[in-house]
Amino acid sequence: MNEQRKPIGFAPPPIDEDSIKAVERVLRSGWITSGPELAAFEHELSAFLGTSQTLCFSSWTTACELALRWFGVGPGDDVLLPAMTYAATANIVIHCGARPVLVDVDPIERVVTLDGLKAAWTPNTKVIMPVDLGGWPVDYDAISSWIHSPSLANDFEANTPIQKQLGRPLFLADAAHSFGATFRGVPIGQQADITGFSFHAVKNLTTAEGGALTFALPPEFNSEDISHWFRTMALHGQSKSALEKTKAGQWNYDVIHAGYKCNMTDIQAALGRAQLKKYSQQLLQRKSLAEAYHTAFSPHSWYIPPPLSDDRRESSYHLFSIRIAGFKSNQRDALMGHLQERGIASNVHFMPLPLLTLHKNRGEDISNYPNSQLAFGEVISLPLHLQMNLDDINYVVESCVQFIDEFPRND
Numbered sequence: 001m002n003e004q005r006k007p008i009g010f011a012p013p014p015i016d017e018d019s020i021k022a023v024e025r026v027l028r029s030g031w032i033t034s035g036p037e038l039a040a041f042e043h044e045l046s047a048f049l050g051t052s053q054t055l056c057f058s059s060w061t062t063a064c065e066l067a068l069r070w071f072g073v074g075p076g077d078d079v080l081l082p083a084m085t086y087a088a089t090a091n092i093v094i095h096c097g098a099r100p101v102l103v104d105v106d107p108i109e110r111v112v113t114l115d116g117l118k119a120a121w122t123p124n125t126k127v128i129m130p131v132d133l134g135g136w137p138v139d140y141d142a143i144s145s146w147i148h149s150p151s152l153a154n155d156f157e158a159n160t161p162i163q164k165q166l167g168r169p170l171f172l173a174d175a176a177h178s179f180g181a182t183f184r185g186v187p188i189g190q191q192a193d194i195t196g197f198s199f200h201a202v203k204n205l206t207t208a209e210g211g212a213l214t215f216a217l218p219p220e221f222n223s224e225d226i227s228h229w230f231r232t233m234a235l236h237g238q239s240k241s242a243l244e245k246t247k248a249g250q251w252n253y254d255v256i257h258a259g260y261k262c263n264m265t266d267i268q269a270a271l272g273r274a275q276l277k278k279y280s281q282q283l284l285q286r287k288s289l290a291e292a293y294h295t296a297f298s299p300h301s302w303y304i305p306p307p308l309s310d311d312r313r314e315s316s317y318h319l320f321s322i323r324i325a326g327f328k329s330n331q332r333d334a335l336m337g338h339l340q341e342r343g344i345a346s347n348v349h350f351m352p353l354p355l356l357t358l359h360k361n362r363g364e365d366i367s368n369y370p371n372s373q374l375a376f377g378e379v380i381s382l383p384l385h386l387q388m389n390l391d392d393i394n395y396v397v398e399s400c401v402q403f404i405d406e407f408p409r410n411d
């Protein structure tokens, strides 16, 4: 490795002095779990996303599992989700006793398509859960019109009062990567019935661990009831929050449900608030780095770019995952080793679920998901973060080109 050059990490968290001061302020305030910072963060997230309601939790995983449970998903139910996603998307379905039904992705966009969803639909489908992989929005228009179609409503068998009220499958968007992405100029978070974001440490905006839900359910759903249910379920089913219980004469409480413990703390919320103030600017920075990558790679015939923007969509530029035409996974792994030697961290998003033991044991076979299988061999995610400059981008590109041009491929 070039001795002069600082190693390029994959996705270091964007923690600056303002983030540190924000956390310090909460640490010194005398109240560190869910409280006023969380309320302010939720309010500011709603303003940023243009949503009427945003609720925060300890992670995307806990938030979206609650969403499935709110909808009454359980044994005998199917949830459609992509074959190429992180394990969490399927795990929450399994936690609820339901069946993840995997859908192959589009080879270029690497997200599920309407045709793929339609082909995977079963009479037991209760939830459609596509993933905006790398920050690239799925076709929200196409999925929304399908989900609202009379044929889907006719075939929907409601098992719970909430399912009856909706009268069709729930559209739950896995937007773990797409905070700040837009569809038709509108922030992701307003399109699906419920949208789940992740603020995990490697995400564009991080609270170390954390997640949020936004709601765009039909108007007959009462948002206060929903928010009360989710907040209660995130805190042991307890009728009062920890802060409310500290008020004079308010120590006593009831427990209404056997809830979970997955609330977001004020420390996390303060971290999120500090970053949210700068996030619009940071998105522009990420965009210019992604565009610099794209321009530098474009002359190479083996380069298959990640989708970044089109006439309806703009990515959140969470990942810069290129595909190298004709590469197999062992060649990609060798490239990752070469980059590592040059001080460059890289990653793979994702190993398709059918390649994981959990899903193999459920009877899944990767050969049923040819696009995911092909993409997996060819894909590599390159570092994209705010500590990088154009010189770093050129160094990464040059390091890739040097290796790939010399490596025998099958294209």
Ligand SMILES: Cc1ncc(COP(=O)(O)O)c(C=O)c1O
Pocket: 059, 060, 061, 062, 085, 086, 088, 089, 131, 174, 176, 177, 197, 198, 199, 200, 210, 211
């Ligand atoms: C596509 C996708 N969905 C869900 C998750 C889970 O998010 P969290 O770690 O906040 O639970 C991740 C995490 O990386 C993810 O990549």
